[in-house]
Amino acid sequence: MNAHSLPPRSAALAPVIAIVGATGAVGIELIRVLEARQTPLSRLRLLASPRSAGRTLPFRGAEIEVEVLTEDSFAGCDIVFFSAGASISRNYAPLAVQAGAVVIDNSSAFRMDPTVPLIVPEANATALVPHAGIIANPNCVAAIATVALAPLHACWSIRRLSIVTYQSASGAGAAAMEELRAGTAAHLAGAPFTPQVLPHPYAFNIFSHNADVDPETGYNGEELKVVAETRRILNLPRLPIGITCVRVPVLRAHSMAISVRFEDHVTPDLVRARLASAPGVRLVDDRAANHFPMPSEATGTDDVLVGRIRTDLADPSGRTIAMFVAGDQLLKGAALNAVQIAEALGLGVAA
Amino acid sequence: MNAHSLPPRSAALAPVIAIVGATGAVGIELIRVLEARQTPLSRLRLLASPRSAGRTLPFRGAEIEVEVLTEDSFAGCDIVFFSAGASISRNYAPLAVQAGAVVIDNSSAFRMDPTVPLIVPEANATALVPHAGIIANPNCVAAIATVALAPLHACWSIRRLSIVTYQSASGAGAAAMEELRAGTAAHLAGAPFTPQVLPHPYAFNIFSHNADVDPETGYNGEELKVVAETRRILNLPRLPIGITCVRVPVLRAHSMAISVRFEDHVTPDLVRARLASAPGVRLVDDRAANHFPMPSEATGTDDVLVGRIRTDLADPSGRTIAMFVAGDQLLKGAALNAVQIAEALGLGVAA
Numbered sequence: 001m002n003a004h005s006l007p008p009r010s011a012a013l014a015p016v017i018a019i020v021g022a023t024g025a026v027g028i029e030l031i032r033v034l035e036a037r038q039t040p041l042s043r044l045r046l047l048a049s050p051r052s053a054g055r056t057l058p059f060r061g062a063e064i065e066v067e068v069l070t071e072d073s074f075a076g077c078d079i080v081f082f083s084a085g086a087s088i089s090r091n092y093a094p095l096a097v098q099a100g101a102v103v104i105d106n107s108s109a110f111r112m113d114p115t116v117p118l119i120v121p122e123a124n125a126t127a128l129v130p131h132a133g134i135i136a137n138p139n140c141v142a143a144i145a146t147v148a149l150a151p152l153h154a155c156w157s158i159r160r161l162s163i164v165t166y167q168s169a170s171g172a173g174a175a176a177m178e179e180l181r182a183g184t185a186a187h188l189a190g191a192p193f194t195p196q197v198l199p200h201p202y203a204f205n206i207f208s209h210n211a212d213v214d215p216e217t218g219y220n221g222e223e224l225k226v227v228a229e230t231r232r233i234l235n236l237p238r239l240p241i242g243i244t245c246v247r248v249p250v251l252r253a254h255s256m257a258i259s260v261r262f263e264d265h266v267t268p269d270l271v272r273a274r275l276a277s278a279p280g281v282r283l284v285d286d287r288a289a290n291h292f293p294m295p296s297e298a299t300g301t302d303d304v305l306v307g308r309i310r311t312d313l314a315d316p317s318g319r320t321i322a323m324f325v326a327g328d329q330l331l332k333g334a335a336l337n338a339v340q341i342a343e344a345l346g347l348g349v350a351a
Numbered sequence: 352m353n354a355h356s357l358p359p360r361s362a363a364l365a366p367v368i369a370i371v372g373a374t375g376a377v378g379i380e381l382i383r384v385l386e387a388r389q390t391p392l393s394r395l396r397l398l399a400s401p402r403s404a405g406r407t408l409p410f411r412g413a414e415i416e417v418e419v420l421t422e423d424s425f426a427g428c429d430i431v432f433f434s435a436g437a438s439i440s441r442n443y444a445p446l447a448v449q450a451g452a453v454v455i456d457n458s459s460a461f462r463m464d465p466t467v468p469l470i471v472p473e474a475n476a477t478a479l480v481p482h483a484g485i486i487a488n489p490n491c492v493a494a495i496a497t498v499a500l501a502p503l504h505a506c507w508s509i510r511r512l513s514i515v516t517y518q519s520a521s522g523a524g525a526a527a528m529e530e531l532r533a534g535t536a537a538h539l540a541g542a543p544f545t546p547q548v549l550p551h552p553y554a555f556n557i558f559s560h561n562a563d564v565d566p567e568t569g570y571n572g573e574e575l576k577v578v579a580e581t582r583r584i585l586n587l588p589r590l591p592i593g594i595t596c597v598r599v600p601v602l603r604a605h606s607m608a609i610s611v612r613f614e615d616h617v618t619p620d621l622v623r624a625r626l627a628s629a630p631g632v633r634l635v636d637d638r639a640a641n642h643f644p645m646p647s648e649a650t651g652t653d654d655v656l657v658g659r660i661r662t663d664l665a666d667p668s669g670r671t672i673a674m675f676v677a678g679d680q681l682l683k684g685a686a687l688n689a690v691q692i693a694e695a696l697g698l699g700v701a702a
Contacts, residue, residue, distance in 0.1 A: 162665045164515040164608045166557050166599065180555075181539060188536050204531075204602050205647040206517050208659060208675065213638040218619065218661030220641070227664065242665030242673060244608040248517065248599050251555050257515045257595040268569065287564040290571070296556040308559060310569030313578065314513045314593030322595060324559065 014040040017342075018077045018101070020069055020092065021084030022046035023055060025174040026106055029335035030081050031059055037339060047073050048084070074099035081338050082106060097133035102345060104135050104338045111136040111229055118232050121340045122280040123150035127235075128344055135341050139222070140171055140333025141245065142229035144254055147304040147332065148325050151278040152260060152271060153234055160261035160320075162242035163226065167209065168295060170252035170329045172198060177251050184249065202249055209245035220245060253295035254333060255326040265318045268309045275306050280332070285309055293326035304332055365391040368693075369428045369452070371420055371443060372435030373397035374406060376525040377457055380686035381432055382410055388690060398424050399435070425450035432689050433457060448484035453696060455486050455689045462487040462580055469583050472691045473631040474501035478586075479695055486692050490573070491522055491605055491684025492596065493580035498655040498683065499676050502629040503611060503622060504585055511612035511671075513593035514577065518560065519646060521603035521680045523549060528602050535600065553600055560596035571596060604646035605684060606677040616669045619660045626657050631683070636660055644677035655683055 017034065021027045027048070034044065044059055047069040056063035067073065069088070074080060074096040082089045082096075082105040089109035096103050110116040117127045118136045123146040128135065137143070145163060152158065169180040179197045186193035187203035200207040211221035219227075223243040231239050248255075275281050284293045285307035293305035304327040312320035327333060368385065372378045378399070385395065395410055398420040407414035418424065420439070425431060425447040433440045433447075433456040440460035447454050461467040468478045469487045474497040479486065488494070496514060503509065520531040530548045537544035538554035551558040562572035570578075574594040582590050599606075626632050635644045636658035644656035655678040663671035678684055 160665050162513065162610065162663075164595075166517070166597065184535060184555075185539050188532060188539075199641055200645060201647050204600060205645055206599055206601060206606055207645045208641065208643040210641060213641055215638050218638055218659060219664075240665050240667050242610060242663045242671075244515075244659070244673060244675065246517065246606075246608070246675075248557055249555060250557060250600075255557055255597075257597070259513065259593060287566050287569055290550055290559065290561060290564055292559040294551060294556055294558045296552050308569060308595070312513075312593045313570070314511050314591050316591050320593075322593060324595065324597075 014042040015078030016043045016045065016076055017041045018045040018047055018074065018080045020047045020080060020082045020088065022057065022066055023048045023052040024083055025170055025177065025330060026083040026334040028057070029330040030083065030338065031057060033331070033335045033339045035060055039339065039342070045077065071095055074101055077101040079104065079342055083334070093134055102133055102135065104137055104341050106137045106334055106338055108139065108225060110134050111138060111225070112232070118229060119341050119344070120146045120150070120233055120337060121344045122147050122278070123233050124235065125344050128341070135345070137334065137338045137341060138229045138233060139225040140254055140329045141165055141167070141222070141226045141256065142233060143333050143337050144304050144325060144327035145256060145258060146230060146233045147280045147327070148258070148275065148278070148306045148323070149230075149260065150234060151274055151281075152262075153236070155274055156266050157263040158234065158236065158239065158260055159263050160240050161230070162259040164244045164257045165246055166248045166250065166255040166295075167245060168248070168250040168252050168254055168329050169202065171254065171333070172210065180249055180251060198247070202247070204249060206246055206248045209247055219243070250295045251299070252328060252330050253298035253326055254329045255293060255295055255298070255324065257322070257324055259312050259314070259320055259322045261315060261320040263319070266321060268311055268321060271321050271323070272309050275309070280304055281306050283307060293324050295326050298326035298328050300331070301328055302331055302336055365393040366429030367394045367396065367427050368392045369396040369398055369425065369431045371398045371431060371433045371439065373408065373417055374399045374403040375434055376521055376528065376681060377434040377685045379408070380681040381434065381689065382408060384682070384686045384690045386411055390690065390693070396428065422446055425452055428452040430455065430693055434685070444485055453484055453486065455488060455692050457488045457685055457689055459490065459576060461485050462489060462576070463583070469580060470692050470695070471497045471501070471584055471688060472695045473498050473629070474584050475586065476695050479692070486696070488685065488689045488692060489580045489584060490576045491680045492516055492518070492573070492577045492607065493584060494684050494688050495605055495655050495676060495678035496577075496607060496609060497581060497584045498631045498678070499609070499626065499629070499657045499674070500581070500611065501585060502625055502632075503613075504587070506625055507617050508614040509585065509587065509590065509611055510614050511591050512581070513610040515595045515608045516597055517599040517601065517606040517646075518596060519599070519601040519603050519605055519680050520553070522605065522684070523561065531600055531602060549598070553598070555600060557597055557599045560598055562596075570594070601646045602650070603679060603681050604649035604677055605680045606644060606646055606649070606675065608673065608675055610663050610665070610671055610673045612666060612671040614670070617672060619662055619672060622672050622674070623660050626660070631655055632657050634658060644675050646677050649677035649679050651682070652679055653682055653687055
């Protein structure tokens with residue numbers, strides 16, 4: 001990628017915003033988030049493949065027609081959200097930057113590019129500048145986890161991390177969500193069902209994440225992303241991170257069991273108090289009611305839910321805290337974080 | 352519990368076997384396992400609460416009538432399987448022993464009693480004697496995990512353990528399985544559904560295990576059982592064990608991500624080779640096909656499935672191995688293990 005300086009912008013004019021991949025699960029959610037947050041914009045353009053062109057999608061009481069994505073799509077755009085896979089981002093994001101837009105990319109294409117900031121605003125907003133026109137939106141697990149981890153690291157220095165996930169269908173797209181529904185209905189009816197989107201039966205089943213597995217190390221692509229991106233967001237390039245990514249039959253919120261080893265002894269009460277005032281975090285930690293973070297309550301919620309905060313019994317030194325986290329994969333794990341990046345840039349927010 | 356010596360038995364006579372809690376999820380499975388393994392027996396008696404009495408259940412082509420459990424139920428019984436909860440076991444198991452039977456108890460009532468062996472035959476069959484008439488069948492997670500862990504400990508000495516579970520509905524009984532099915536059907540139909548058996552919505556949702564949570568430590572009863580029983584089965588009374596128990600919307604097989612720290616450096620290849628010949632284990636570890644242990648394949652299977660064997664990146668010393676395990680909660684986690692205990696006692700097996 002070439003480096004581009006951001007052209008001067010008029011604070012008085014509301015930006016033109018485009019969404020590439022507007023008809024996908026994250027694209028649809030981006031439209032909803034822009035509507036819900038009343039993001040100032042002078043025009044919203046929806047871009048997608050020829051298959052979806054001509055469809056209309058609702059936004060603020062109007063219907064917006066989906067246009068075909070082409071190399072010339074970006075003239076006049078101020079902000080372009082990309083959510084159509086890494087190869088579309090690699091091919092088209094530089095064109096959007098050349099056309100003068102800032103790109104916020106939800107794919108993995110640029111996340112490890114040292115010239116591209118990888119941002120979770122609650123965790124590392126200060127890393128947003130300098131940028132060269134592209135900002136990367138992290139992997140959903142890394143985004144959700146770092147909302148809870150960054151404030152703890154700032155206080156007590158994280159030295160080791162273990163993450164075991166319970167990931168929803170939405171991370172594999174709208175078709176996977178539909179496959180989970182249809183496969184479950186077939187299972188309940190005793191009818192045969194052959195999965196087309198995911199590699200294994202999903203009804204009442206769990207399976208190791210469907211990303212390709214590295215034959216040497218045994219880690220899958222999702223796990224390697226979580227490790228690399230979590231290290232980058234926390235600015236801990238050599239942090240040891242154990243990781244197991246698993247799909248569970250949940251529609252759209254990811255959960256994870258996280259174990260955090262700090263430099264020194266830390267109590268659950270201190271961690272709870274710190275997280276109670278952390279931006280983007282909602283404590284759900286009611287031991288008496290057995291009420292802890294659940295995907296059913298994270299779904300549709302901007303906050304990352306954190307609870308089950310306790311000393312990890314595997315570490316007799318008392319330096320390790322276990323917790324359980326749930327966040328909406330389509331919101332904090334994707335669309336919401338992307339819009340929050342735009343807000344942190346000062347674009348798309350009322351002057 | 353009083354100590355009882357086992358009365359002498361005639362090897363020539365097939366035993367009379369009784370099942371307390373015969374109509375429950377585990378009870379039904381016990382009947383199936385006795386049938387599938389062609390366990391020699393001269394009579395099978397089914398005992399349950401008055402609510403279930405008079406029902407008949409099929410066994411080897413006949414229908415056996417369910418009798419009401421009373422204090423006098425055990426006359427003439429050689430082996431009594433208990434699976435009707437801890438308070439029934441506490442009240443009735445000593446009576447069965449007094450009547451001359453050996454009790455194999457699936458509840459938690461006696462598991463931490465030092466006079467009662469807690470047995471997973473593949474892991475600690477040598478601990479079966481001496482006993483005083485009662486043998487305890489472990490918690491399902493501990494039973495499934497130790498099938499994979501015991502052979503590794505014998506080779507390389509386990510020093511630390513972390514277990515994060517994906518537990519099925521069956522561990523909460525047949526009513527919970529039915530609630531998962533009915534709640535999911537309602538969710539797909541867009542109909543309201545109020546859970547009666549479990550404390551949280553189960554359709555397309557996960558939640559922290561429903562056992563009561565210790566207000567001081569934040570660990571729930573299930574987690575404390577897994578820690579205490581795993582230590583006992585492995586004969587490692589002070590082993591540090593990190594544990595997070597979670598219910599996932601799966602019907603009857605439990606899965607778990609296990610991280611094992613050994614005394615010294617161990618390679619994934621060595622662990623894989625050891626597990627390939629371990630009794631009760633089936634390796635499912637195909638990186639190229641992304642095929643690893645899944646509850647859908649563990650269901651109805653005697654073996655514990657083990658795979659995703661890899662070095663845990665959280666431990667730079669190379670002494671920690673991560674793996675993923677799945678086992679049928681009703682079989683190895685309950686009924687099968689109970690029948691295998693009877694077989695290890697030499698009772699219920701052809702002379």
